[in-house]
Amino acid sequence: MGISFFYMVVIWGMGLLDDIYGEGYPKGLKGHLRYFRKEHRLTTGLLKGMTTVVAAGILVWQWQQLWYEAVIAFWLLVSFPHVMNLFDTRPLRVLKVTMIIAGILLVSLSFDFPLIIMVGMVLFIWLLMEGNKWAMLGDNGSTLVGAMIALAVTHISPLSTQVIMSMTTAFFIWYAERASFSAVIEKVRVLKALDQLGIKKG
Secondary structure, eight states: OOHHHHHHHHHHHHHHHHHHOOSSSHHHHHHHHHHHHHHHHOOHHHHHHHHHHHHHHHHHHHOOOOHHHHHHHHHHHHHHHHHHHTTTSTTHHHHHHHHHHHHHHTSSSOHHHHHHHHHHHHHHHHHHHHHHTTTOHHHHHHHHHHHHHHHHHHHOOOOOHHHHHHHHHHHHHHHHTTEEEEHHHSSSHHHHHHHHHHHHOO
């Protein structure tokens, strides 16, 4: 538990650092790497990514899993914070992705009514806060949510689900380097309607 908490604190702290000191450019993993090669300056975004890799590596090393389990767990711990950050460009978008993942995880568990109630309450409070634009996640919030999801997936779900989740996050990261999630959502009527659901107008 202690090392997992350390991982979450590191992810949250680096997200907060990026919120406070990060600039609007460069964009994407390639953009940060290209900027570093050209300007010889380490952006907060690149620092956040590097720190995530180190924290995930320490955590997986402590778990002492089989090598293939460790590889999958490492990728989930690295990729989920980044993916959730990619989705955090509009209110409630991260919440909706989280609800889908939470539903998948809860289905894979035996029926646990108290857990379902607890998760539901957290999601409802989140819906009220962000849907009414009383609060926003920011990088620190979205990456922390991603870190918590990664920990839940690696601890709760079977290996087959972890593999599917790993492939999904890899696809999202690959796609984000080539196109905009928002542009796709705006073009697909169903996705656009879901994206706007729950957000207070004005």
